[in-house]
Amino acid sequence: MARWKVGVLTASDKGSVGEREDKSGELLKELVRRIDGEVTEYQVIPDDQSTIEEHLILFADMKRCDLILTTGGTGFSPRDVTPEATKAVIHREVPGLPERMRAATLANTKFAVLSRAMAGLRGKTLIINFPGSPKGVKECFEVIEEVLPHALQILIGNTEH
Amino acid sequence: MARWKVGVLTASDKGSVGEREDKSGELLKELVRRIDGEVTEYQVIPDDQSTIEEHLILFADMKRCDLILTTGGTGFSPRDVTPEATKAVIHREVPGLPERMRAATLANTKFAVLSRAMAGLRGKTLIINFPGSPKGVKECFEVIEEVLPHALQILIGNTEH
Amino acid sequence: MARWKVGVLTASDKGSVGEREDKSGELLKELVRRIDGEVTEYQVIPDDQSTIEEHLILFADMKRCDLILTTGGTGFSPRDVTPEATKAVIHREVPGLPERMRAATLANTKFAVLSRAMAGLRGKTLIINFPGSPKGVKECFEVIEEVLPHALQILIGNTEH
Numbered sequence: 001m002a003r004w005k006v007g008v009l010t011a012s013d014k015g016s017v018g019e020r021e022d023k024s025g026e027l028l029k030e031l032v033r034r035i036d037g038e039v040t041e042y043q044v045i046p047d048d049q050s051t052i053e054e055h056l057i058l059f060a061d062m063k064r065c066d067l068i069l070t071t072g073g074t075g076f077s078p079r080d081v082t083p084e085a086t087k088a089v090i091h092r093e094v095p096g097l098p099e100r101m102r103a104a105t106l107a108n109t110k111f112a113v114l115s116r117a118m119a120g121l122r123g124k125t126l127i128i129n130f131p132g133s134p135k136g137v138k139e140c141f142e143v144i145e146e147v148l149p150h151a152l153q154i155l156i157g158n159t160e161h
Numbered sequence: 162m163a164r165w166k167v168g169v170l171t172a173s174d175k176g177s178v179g180e181r182e183d184k185s186g187e188l189l190k191e192l193v194r195r196i197d198g199e200v201t202e203y204q205v206i207p208d209d210q211s212t213i214e215e216h217l218i219l220f221a222d223m224k225r226c227d228l229i230l231t232t233g234g235t236g237f238s239p240r241d242v243t244p245e246a247t248k249a250v251i252h253r254e255v256p257g258l259p260e261r262m263r264a265a266t267l268a269n270t271k272f273a274v275l276s277r278a279m280a281g282l283r284g285k286t287l288i289i290n291f292p293g294s295p296k297g298v299k300e301c302f303e304v305i306e307e308v309l310p311h312a313l314q315i316l317i318g319n320t321e322h
Numbered sequence: 323m324a325r326w327k328v329g330v331l332t333a334s335d336k337g338s339v340g341e342r343e344d345k346s347g348e349l350l351k352e353l354v355r356r357i358d359g360e361v362t363e364y365q366v367i368p369d370d371q372s373t374i375e376e377h378l379i380l381f382a383d384m385k386r387c388d389l390i391l392t393t394g395g396t397g398f399s400p401r402d403v404t405p406e407a408t409k410a411v412i413h414r415e416v417p418g419l420p421e422r423m424r425a426a427t428l429a430n431t432k433f434a435v436l437s438r439a440m441a442g443l444r445g446k447t448l449i450i451n452f453p454g455s456p457k458g459v460k461e462c463f464e465v466i467e468e469v470l471p472h473a474l475q476i477l478i479g480n481t482e483h
Contacts, residue, residue, distance in 0.1 A: 075315060076255075076282065076287075076312055076315040076316045077315055077316075077318065077320065078285070078316075078318060080253075081253070083253070083254070084252075084253060091406075092402075092403070092405070092406060092438065093405070093438065094398075094436070094438055095256075095417075095420070095421075095438065096424045096434070096435040096436060096437055096438070097435055097436075098256070099256075099260060099421060099424065099425070099435070100424070100425075100428070100435040102257045102260065102261070103260070103261075103264065103425065106261070110307055110308055111308055111311060112257070113257040113258055113260070113261040113305065113308060114255070114257060114258075114308060114311075114312055114315075115257055116253065116254065116255055116256065116257070121398065124400070126398075144435065146432055147432055147433055147435060147436060150433060150436070151398055151436050154397060154398040154399055154436075155398045155399075155400075157399065157400060159399065236476060237416075237443065237448075237473055237476040237477045238476055238477075238479065238481065239446070239477075239479060241414075242414070244414070244415070245413075245414060256417075259417070260417075260421060263418045263421060263422070264421070264422075264425065267422070271468055271469055272469055272472060273418070274418040274419055274421070274422040274466065274469060275416070275418060275419075275469060275472070275473050275476075276418055277414065277415065277416055277417065277418070
């Protein structure tokens with residue numbers, strides 16, 4: 001059994017009605033294995049702020065995910081509201097993760113500065129927004145994967161390290 | 162005719178009563194041509210939070226600016242409240258732009274870390290705070306000008322790129 | 323007499339009941355001398371949000387500190403709430419200082435991205451969160467000490483520089 005319960009939430013209007021394959025969500029399922037995580041919750045939902053909030057709360061409070069990774073909805077499109085949904089449900093912000101993801105991926109794409117991704121803590125759950133594209137998901141995950149296990153350990157109250 | 166309607170808002174107590182020439186505002190009028198923008202709205206107002214908010218709303222909602230660039234009021238002086246006015250009127254934050262402007266201009270001035278500049282989206286309008294000095298305006302504009310046209314395209318719902 | 327009145331506030335459950343020596347607070351007392359500061363207020367308190375808020379307000383409004391440096395409570399532990407207390411009492415945010423501290427100390431520790439430190443202005447007082455460890459305190463202080471005197475000058479309304 002994997003160490004961490006992970007929820008993957010894909011915000012995509014097209015994906016939610018079956019018009020687009022969720023490659024980024026599938027990729028996240030693979031990637032979390034590298035930090036001894038297992039996707040126990042997964043959903044593709046429309047880019048609707050209330051719907052995103054409800055699923056974040058469901059995954060965190062009821063399903064007890066240690067980590068929730070979202071993909072999609074972090075850009076400038078009128079329907080991109082994943083960061084706003086995230087901000088509404090977190091109790092404590094973690095600005096350093098999106099800061100670092102933007103700064104580090106700038107070498108790959110100048111558009112990294114336009115990512116509005118957020119990260120934060122809801123109770124004992126860490127929530128992190130990723131971009132919508134598989135390429136962006138992979139690049140951002142690689143920037144922070146090294147520190148995730150430690151972050152999750154501290155979050156559950158294990159301060160031995 | 163230029164592609165983008167741009168509003169330039171200068172927050173300056175001295176400028177608003179004619180005691181200081183608005184060199185930064187004039188410079189922004191020149192700079193936006195490089196991204197196929199035209200300044201259709203321009204005002205020099207005092208460093209008063211309500212007044213700044215009212216003008217941001219006017220430029221965004223009534224005058225339909227695609228982009229609003231402010232200059233001034235982003236520092237530590239007691240009257241510097243442009244970021245607070247901006248935060249009050251935006252619907253969605255864009256943290257990556259000021260983050261990048263601060264990080265990139267650090268090579269020019271160690272005081273870049275003291276800039277409290279914000280950026281965000283109000284409806285289909287992108288609002289970005291710039292420093293008060295012409296030197297700061299030029300340096301910051303050059304950091305982000307490359308991504309602005311793409312950002313504005315996405316914001317109006319044009320996702321072809 | 324030193325130029326700046328500095329408050330040092332240590333958030334530490336163990337420290338507040340005498341179970342841990344406050345090495346970080348003691349270190350901050352030494353470090354502020356380098357910017358012509360003197361610690362006029364100092365307290366070790368538990369990691370309780372209301373208690374932290376009350377002390378920040380006391381140091382800023384009643385004791386008239388020019389600068390308040392906190393240490394501790396910026397991580398992922400359930401009791402780490404110093405940034406939340408700081409956010410609740412500041413009037414204006416200063417995002418560039420924690421951004422820069424995280425980016426610059428990344429060379430020393432990959433866990434720098436997990437710091438949730440904030441900085442902001444309450445009236446004429448600058449409040450900055452530092453990590454809990456003496457090593458982290460020293461590294462972060464060295465990143466920003468060069469700009470602190472200028473920041474404090476501007477904050478009290480002295481714009482000659």
